[in-house]
Amino acid sequence: MRIFLDDTIIAPATKVSKQAISIIRLSGRDAFNIVNKILKKDLDISNAQQLRKIYDNNQMIDEALFITFANSKSFTGENVVEINCHGGVLVCNKIINLLIKNGARAAQKGEFSQRAFLNGKINLLQSESINNLIESKNELALKISALGVSGIKDKKILKIKDQIIDVISRIQTSIDYPDYDDIEGSTPEEILITLKKIKDCFTNIIENSKRAIKVNDGIKTLIIGEPNVGKSSLLNALLNEEKAIVTDIEGTTRDFVEGQINFENFSLNLIDTAGIRKTKDPIEKIGIQKSLNNIDYADLILFVVNNENINKEILNKIKNKNYIIVVNKEDLLTKEQIKNIFSLNENIIFVSAINNQITNLTNRLKEMWDNEDLLNSDLPILTSIESIANLERALNLTNTSIENLEIGFDFDIVNVDLYKTLEIINNLLGIIDMDEEVIDNIFRKYCLGK
Known part of the structure; x- marks a missing residue:
């Protein structure tokens, strides 16, 4: 479900300096309306490149190329206008100030990526990879982060999540309907096999992720x-x-x-x-x-x-x-x-x-320190210390579930830890409601305009 926030944000997407071209980005429901206030010919609400002259009252400020994204086709999932203006400091700041005067709000660090996450365009693992892509210090770190942004490897962790849900469901069915003792895969031995496979996946993801962080840091x-x-x-x-x-x-x-x-x-x-x-x-x-x-x-x-x-x-x-x-x-x-x-x-x-x-x-x-094998693994790579720590918690809970099954504890005790494990995986992906302050904190480490 996409969440369109009420205000429209603006920030320079390139450094404000003396250069050939500067890019200014707006995102929000009113992006087109706000930009049209400084133009004499309105932008078409479409996905296109459009050339327009920019005015302050009747005084022309610049002629710029406008790249427009409509109908949720943008990175943020909102209407987005990117203004490719001439790269003078005065010109760029003048256009930004004009647009703020006409209804835009200066974006905070990482707020464009945050909106992409809130609007369902990327998951939390992808958003973390975006920041790491910007901060990459060597070629391998760049490649790892690019794969993270694409979300190609996230299918593996989604598969693990499905396996956890399946185990929880089998256990819950056995608890609720004890007479149905012939449900496939619901014996302690069968569940142990699945949990040990999940444990091995968690262990390998954590090991690869720690290596990947070391590669860049x-x-x-x-x-x-x-x-x-x-x-x-x-x-x-x-x-x-x-x-x-x-x-x-x-x-x-x-x-x-x-x-x-x-x-x-x-x-x-x-x-x-x-x-x-x-x-x-x-x-x-x-x-x-x-x-x-x-x-x-x-x-x-x-x-x-x-x-x-x-x-x-x-x-x-x-x-x-x-x-x-x-x-x-x-x-x-x-x-x-x-x-x-x-x-x-x-x-x-x-x-x-x-x-x-x-x-x-x-x-x-x-x-x-040749780490090229990290690219060949089909496992996702977590790119933040916090995410790795959370997955380590999930690993510890999985280990506890395995130990409790081997000791012979009741299924309902095992399921308590599996539900906690599932909650951690959901938080890693950001697919359940999270505290607003936590979300803000995650994205404020990003650079302005991203």
Whole structure:
């Protein structure tokens, strides 16, 4: 059921700046009427491209191309007029102010997408993907978000929902009509099989979704090592910029220096840390302790060394993490030294950061974090932490249902948790009434004009 809101909203759909073309978008029941007030020839109420001159009283302001959407054929499900005007700041703001004066209201962030959701044009998973599409930092994140916007993979979660409804119905029938004990698929053993399949689907969706979020948000990558081994040089080489100060003086880096590098299928959030050594300098001590503390929170550790003396204490601290030992200053090592270092650990890569020779490392990173398989899965990918947390709740409830069935609890106890699971799935899709403040909060993280 479409919900047409009373007011008509307006916002720039492109940045208001000096450029060739700016786009202004209106959405609402009165979009055509409001725009016609600044034209001498009314727009046809149709899905078309129409050229018109814009006036303030009798003074022409601009000539623009109007793209019009009528009869719910727009993204928002309402009448929409998009004005492609000349891209001067003054021109764009003048047209917006004229339209506000004639009855439009300035849109809030994400309000166009919110109306599309409220009018049944997209579901909540698709709306979240729209924002992630805009915020994509690498090619794979872009592709994942584009699939989410299309809703192609949502069929799987709708199928899971149907399975939950079917199990609830079978259980409820068994409770209400105990004499009908021959209903197909209604024995505890048969229901257990279905619930375990649902559990596996939930588990895989959660795992893929967490990986997808990491793809875009970035893999927290800690660069650690002793002083003067080339940690800052490695950071600069990876970022291809002079982000960190590089000197021969030990202890130059005393706090974190950060940067981000975007590969095709993932992003790295790089953190260069203070060189780990024994020191009496109180400020340097704080930096070193912060370096050690952050090992626990890192997704990947680049442990930089420049000779055969690999600090065993540091290696012991990172042994249970994803790590690469990066042997820097390869150009200064003899063949015998390289051979000896190779024999010390299988996770070793040789580079020369100062000479920008880091291909071995970037190739290893691509091997470690190739997430292309996410595109091939038929499972939906949740693109927000909140949605993943909700699905984890559904998974926990499904696990409880399975455990209760295996213990031999009555069907009515099992059904209580299944009803809660169904409610969570409905909330994920946004297909039941949700609190107005919750809906507002979801869409306000979007950019203006979307």
